[in-house]
Amino acid sequence: MPAVLVERAQNPAHGDYSVSLPLKLAKTLHRAPMAIATELSTAMALPPSLGRIALAPPGFINITLEPAWLQAQLALIAGAGEQWGRNDLGGSQRVQVEFVSANPTGPLLFSHARGAVVGDVAARILEASGFDVQREYYLNDKGRQIRLFGESIQARMLNLPIPEDGYSGEYVGEIAARAAAEGISPEPSTLSELGIEWVQRSVREDLARLRISHDHLFLESSLYAGWDQETMRKLRDLGRIEEKDGAVWFKTSGEKDEVLIKRDGYPTYFWSDILYHRDKFEKRGFNRVVDVWGADHQGQVGRVKEALAVLGIEPFRLTVLLVQLVSVKRGEETVRMSRRAGVGVSLKEMLDDVGPDAVRYFFLLRSADAQMEFDVDLARRQSSENPVYYAQYAHARLANVLTFGAGTRAEPALARLDSEWELELMRVMLRWPDVVREAAEAIEPHRLAFFTDELAAAIHRFYKNCRVVTDDAPLTAARLLLSSAARLTIANALGLMGVSAPDRM
């Protein structure tokens, strides 16, 4: 028995909803699809006030919503306020979204911002869908990179050569200068602490400008206060641990095993990942966890999930969003961001250049799993070509007209909202709750941006073709109600994306 019963009609000419079940049942029932459609449609007993049913070959049942029903929704939408579009998919399940989590050895690059925006909006979507969400930042505050970071600062303080694979950015000099000014002794461990503090402040500032903040900071070092030994014992009991060549290995079910603790005594990132994720599920009891990682970490997904399975945690509870690379296009020049190569544009620079709204909206106009090119010249333009302004302008126009018509006192003549533009606008905005729910189910933030763009188009067409404030008070009142519902819808959509919805532009 096919599961999907009612879906959105793909073509507006076919109505609002479409049922293709007859086509799916035809084979198993050995009956003509149209005959099944006829039978099903009579059994559906759709209230006539809601919509009407039509059959279409080769076996579709189409449902078209009645204008009166659409019109009656406006007051409900306008009255729902911030609740409009929210759903209860999550049923208060606890879900953690972990994102950004870059090594604390340097300021954020623009490429980090993509994951930051995707993670933040994923969190917002899940919140709007009834999940109890925690935003977590994971801080790698131990390990080789941290030691190198401290040594690099020390080298700058003492005018020594920077160690091999060390950090050479300008900010390292700034940190060294500050340490010197405060009379801090040039010990690498002290200096790395100071450096992390400095970097974290910079990261928080950049993220704040992007309207992102986390609920919880998790220190990697906290995993090594007993939890590591406890987990190691458990894996040992499960027969998954082997000591070989001076290192500690995790025995996988596949060809090659994985090192957990290196010969030099340092843990691998894999080991930290295991401890960290076990902590999330077992110690802190999250029902689900969403991690936002760069695409270059793709290879770790499988082995982390395998380790979770070994520890008795169903792997499906962990969703890893792999965010693909970003390149930055300025004029004719394209810069590919690469962490390895150490080239890249800083987030701060881009925020200064194009502002948070454009950064957020542009990232959301691409699905996370597609590599993207960020067109700086387009994002920077304070004019019509810029998609951000298109959506914000739709909101500003409605806000303006609502102010302009605020004195209207009349019973809205809802039935007169019957032009193609008015009905189209109602149909688009009524999709909003489905968009939120589907974005939550798929964890695909970009769906919000594509919906917003469609909604903005419907708003602009309505505005162009239907004068709102006129001498005709009942019609004016009706159109103001429509404007109010539409303004609320696009405000909520922009709000879920963390993009501002200005009243004036």
Add this chain to the structure above:
RNA sequence: GCCCCCUUAGCUCAGUGGAUCAGAGCGGGUGCCUUCUAAGCACUAGGUCGCAGGUUCGAAUCCUGCAGGGGGCACCA
């Protein structure tokens, strides 16, 4: 060699089983401001949806193979 993502209009990208679905934005072309913001609207693009097979009543959408781009496959992070 193996694994993951991508390959759709000049450019950047949506759409991942359904019926005029071959789309949007940008760029290019042409119209539209005496009335609530023209940061807008209306027309205008002929792209074998990388290629070849397969499954299906039906494939951009699923399967297989191949090609191209990117990312992984370390006792690196």
